[in-house]
Amino acid sequence: MASRNQIQRKELEDENPLDKRRRLGAMGRGAGRTRQPFAAVNNRQEVTAAIAAPAECPNREFTKEEVESILNEKPKAKKFDLKAKFEHAADHNKRLKLCVKWFQQCDENHVLDAEKLKNSLESAEKRCADIELEKKNKEEELNSIISELRDNNASLQEKLSKEVSEKLDAIDRHTSENEARVAAEKSVASLTEELERAQQDIAAANERAATLDNTHKRLQEYILSLQQYNSKLINDLETIRESLKRVEKEKLTIVENLSTLRGHCSSLQEQLTSSRVSQDDAVKQKEALVNEVKCLRGELQLVRDDRERQMSQVQALSAEIAKYKESTGKSLAELDSLTMKSESLEDTCSSQREQIRILELQLAAANEKLKMIDLSASETRMEYLEKKRVVQELQDRLADMENKLIDGENLRKKLHNTILELKGNIRVFCRVRPLLPDDGAATEGAIVSYPTSTEFVGRGIDMIQSGQKYPFTFDKVFNHEASQQDVFVEISQLVQSALDGYKVCIFAYGQTGSGKTYTMMGRPEVPEQKGLIPRSLEQIFQCSQSLKAQGWKYKMQASMLEIYNETIRDLLSNNRSVGLDPTRPENAVSGKQYTIKHDANGNTYVSDLTIVDVSSITEISSLLRQAAQSRSVSRTQMNEQSSRSHMVFTLRISGTNESTEQQVQGVLNLIDLAGSERLSRSGATGDRLKETQAINKSLSCLSDVIFALAKKEDHVPFRNSKLTYLLQPCLGGDSKTLMFVNVSPDPTSVGESLCSLRFAARVNACEIGVPRRQLTLRPADSRLSCG
Secondary structure: HHHHHHHHHHHHHHHHHHHHHHHHHHHHHHHOOOOOOOOOOOHHHHHHHHEEEEOOOOOOOHHHHHHHHHOOOOOOOOOOOOOHHHHHHHHHHHHHHHHHHHHHHHHHHHHHHHHHHHHHHHHHHHHHHHHHHHHHHHHHHHHHHHHHHHHHHHHHHHHHHHHHHHHHHHHOOOOOOOOHHHHHHHHHHHHHHHHHHOOOHHHHHHHHHHHHHHHHHHHHHHHHHHHHHHHHHHHHHHHHHHHHHHHHHHHHHHHHHHHHHHHHHHHHHHHHHHHHHHHHHHHHHHHHHHHHHHHHHHHHHHHHHHHHHHHHHHHHHHHHHHHHHHHHOOOOHHHHHHHHHHHHHHHHHHHHHHHHHHHHHHHHHHHHHHHHHHHHHHHHHHHHHHHHHHHHHHHHHHHHHHHHHHHHOOOOOOOOOOOOHHOOEOOEEEEEEOOHHHHOOOOOOHHHOOOOOOOOOOEEEEEEEOOEEEEEEEEEEEEOOHHOOOOOOOOHHHHHHHHOOEEEEEEEEEEEOOOOHHHHEEEEOOOOOOOHHHHHHHHHHHHHHHHHHHHHHEEEEEEEEEEEOOOOOOOOOOOOOOOOOOOOHHHHHOOOOOOEEOOOOOOEOOOOOOOOOOOOOOHHHHHHHHHHHHOEEOOOOOOOOOOOOOEEEEEEEEEEOOOEEEEEEEEEEEEEEEOOOOHHHHHHOOOOHHHHHHHHHHHHHHHHHHHHHHHOOOOOOHHHHHHHHHHHHHHHHHOEEEEEEEEEEOOHHHHHHHHHHHHHHHHHOOOOOOOOOOOOOOOOOOOOHHH
């Protein structure tokens, strides 16, 4: 018996401990039942009680510790007490059997539980599949609902903007009503206080209540009058607007009157000069007369002195005669002689009196003449001063009106640019070149005209074909009289944006011979005829120098390339010769692969492209001359020097401010596109034919891109051409983009001009991304990009 127990114990001990743990762990997790372990392993009484009644505890559960205690239990009987050892072995076998039976039941329960779990898993998978189908259906329904809600949101936003404007008007009216109501409430409060103080006199209180009713009615009438006054103010606003229009008309009349007044002023100035000359003559005459009067007065004084002396002599002589008669009794001859002498003296005195009277009359006449001359001179001076004051007032008024007009135009441009930036539209400027001698005898007015209404002045252009007028409106229209400076003034603020950290793109579009290259490059050797590219670069360098005082330091990198027959060519490459065959791709000559790439930040760069660090306008000018010599230009029947490629100039600007630790990255792209042309008119053959086909194909791809953007299609074919792929950030990103459409006034080119204007109108209607300023606090990437 002891040997049997030892064998069973050995078999149990030889069992794999890992299998024991798995079985015991499964028993611990089985069927969700709570385990009731034995109180103590070594408590033999409870164990023997449980074993003694196995039928009463068929569902007894064993823990791992209990099983191990049973297996490791050793008999505690004495060495030669065989009976105690036998009983202990019997009890031990019973407990082992009970444990084995319990293990078998647990295995059966585990199999059943596994089948149940498998069935529940399959049902759960089915439910998950159904739930996923329902979620997909609900997602589609929600997407449709979201699209409808977006449409409703757009309509609601429009209604909201209208309601906001109506509410603002209502708020204004409500504030006026509230003010009146507050005044009424104040008066009512004062009246109620008086009513409380006058409670003793009921009759007086009733009368006051009646007066309060009357004042309330009057307040209502006053509110109505305020509403009427508000409507009157609105009408007055409309009349003020009309008066503003009349003032503009008056301004035109004032300008005309000013021109006439200027002519009248010049005539008055001539009259003033003549009157000043006459006044100077009169002053000289006056001075001569004054001198003559002084002389006459001196002579008169001398005559008077001579007369008095002669009278004294006569008196002395008469006294002498009397004395002689009395004393000596001289002869009568002497007396006669003396009388004759006195008579002659009296005659001279009378003649001198007459001469003095004549001189006094002449002096009075001279004084009167001098007074008249002074009066006429003062009247002329007063009239001149009055005319001068009127002219000054008119000039001040004209200057004030011109300043207001300039301020209004600047405000209009600023608001228009802000609206375009918020809408994300591409700005379009139109420029008409002058008629050339080779264009024929027809004048420009035969096919091109400009509207004269205030709304479209400087923004509208009309093309006439076969007697039919086609009107177009753009952001700005330059006629044939516009200079290069006039054109640059309109884009100077856009160029300034590149220094502020924006991506800026300006490109010229139009048929061959319409003036694109002249607009972009001009004639650099003539200062007045420099194009937009040299003028823009001059402004960039001047502004960067002026911003040094604010702590900004700028680093600039330039590159120039051309797209010739769908091949990129580096215009600044040192290995490139001027006489290079234009039919050979430069990639094959230099071994470089010029590949257009876009990074995650929306920047575009061309691999293996020559990048030059520039720090002055002199370096830029030399680069422009080098690129102009390297660019592909040929002669056709429509143009003596026709550009046969698309030229792209890129200036990458990186600015840092050490005081604010800010850093900006701006890009300025200036592009001169090749001109579209018809083979029937250009007469291109051979290589020129291939060039024309490549140019027209790339421009057609550009047109496809514009159409896709205008229709807001999901796919925009930027990759159909290298030109459109290079311009992708400018046309579909966050760049400030401006297009010049150049128009020829030649009557034989009216069809091409109409096509160019229609394409420009579609470009102007395209909405791209809102411009975003690239402002960071981290070091900028030194890699050059095209935007």
